[in-house]
Amino acid sequence: HSGLVIRIGLTGGIGAGKSTVAQTFIAHGAYHIDADKIAREVVARGTPGLAQLVEAFGEDVLDADGGLDRPALAAKAFVSDDSRKLLNSITHPLIGARTQELTDAAPDDAIVLHDVPLLVEGRMAPFYHLVVMVHTDEDVRLRRLVELRGMDADDARQRIAAQATDEQRHAVADVWLDNSGTPDDLAAAALAVWEERLVPFRDNVAARRAVEPSLDDTADDPESSKLGARLVNRLWALVGGGAQAVAHTATSSAADHPTRPIPELTVTVADLTAADALAEPLAAGGFPPVESDDPQVRLHGSADPGRGALVRVRPAD
Structure with a gap:
């Protein structure tokens, strides 16, 4: 496909x-x-x-x-x-x-x-x-x-x-x-x-478009720990052997919806070549690339209108 x-x-x-x-x-x-x-x-x-x-x-x-x-x-x-x-x-x-x-x-x-x-x-x-x-x-x-x-x-x-x-x-x-x-x-x-x-x-x-989370979806589980864990598992399924670690690192709120948790996740890879190799699997899996201010980090958002997420793909220190 x-x-x-x-x-x-x-x-x-x-x-x-x-x-x-x-x-x-x-x-x-x-x-x-x-x-x-x-x-x-x-x-x-x-x-x-x-x-x-x-x-x-x-x-x-x-x-x-x-x-x-x-x-x-x-x-x-x-x-x-x-x-x-x-x-x-x-x-x-x-x-x-x-x-x-x-x-x-x-x-x-x-x-x-x-x-x-x-x-x-x-x-x-x-x-x-x-x-x-x-x-x-x-x-x-x-x-x-x-x-x-x-x-x-x-x-x-x-x-x-x-x-x-x-x-x-x-x-x-x-x-x-x-x-x-x-x-x-x-x-x-x-x-x-x-x-x-x-x-x-x-x-x-x-x-390959990321969204700002705006849908007031009460079906989404508001407990950020469950949401974070769910996304960690989904990212592992997408990146497989291409990553060294996947972690739920923080939770912020949508500006227009302070009660909605936006999980921030970090995928650790060997180097930027490995990070770039994950761009397409992540995009196809619902996490398209977005602009990053940091040249050492590849940033991905969520394509799901009911669930915001920020994924940082970065080389190990």
Whole structure:
């Protein structure tokens, strides 16, 4: 890709209402990649993935039609850490390759929507430009699962308990959509995020344009430590081996919005050549270059209209 697309991670606990948000984004042009669908596709009947599972776990993971018998596989794969690791070592590379294939096929100016139920649990948040979290209180989710999906109450409780906590979700969420109202309320909130944040973000990344943070976005977590930590992880994902250190070094306030924290981050590199080599990966990842007063520092801003940031890329002393 030409580095013009932005990747959005969409997640939320089981029964939170994620599909309503996904449908809203897709209706307005999001390029949808469904992680659950891919996980099913790569082990469908007749695939090399299914053959690998049979080789690893035996013929009795197949149903009468030669497809995957999921409960039978679960009974074998989730009995120990080793068997679960074996399962993951087969499925994860296949899912990753198919996801990359679909991402590469997206149009150049796409907003790629990656719909991932276990995004938090899989520690995938840093690899997105932005993470959208759909949230509903646990008791409401439990009621929905039992009443609307016909799940057994104990089973539903176990499924909820096995997923990330609200605190873990807050730590990675850039946008927090509360679904305690009606589906229409949620769709309206999702549309506002699409129009006010995602589309301008995509356009800013394409234009390599940094923004002054002005959007009064209550979905953004006001705790600067969480925001700083989130950006540190995202920068590491972008610069990889090209940096020696990434740190959240300070927090200032937007001039027109004193309560909004603007994290200042420092990426330490070997020399200015290394700093210049990071300019394009950072810009494609949502941190375009901006003018710097100091010839020994390369400065980057944020292309996300809902979140200001200042990133200094400097050689080690």
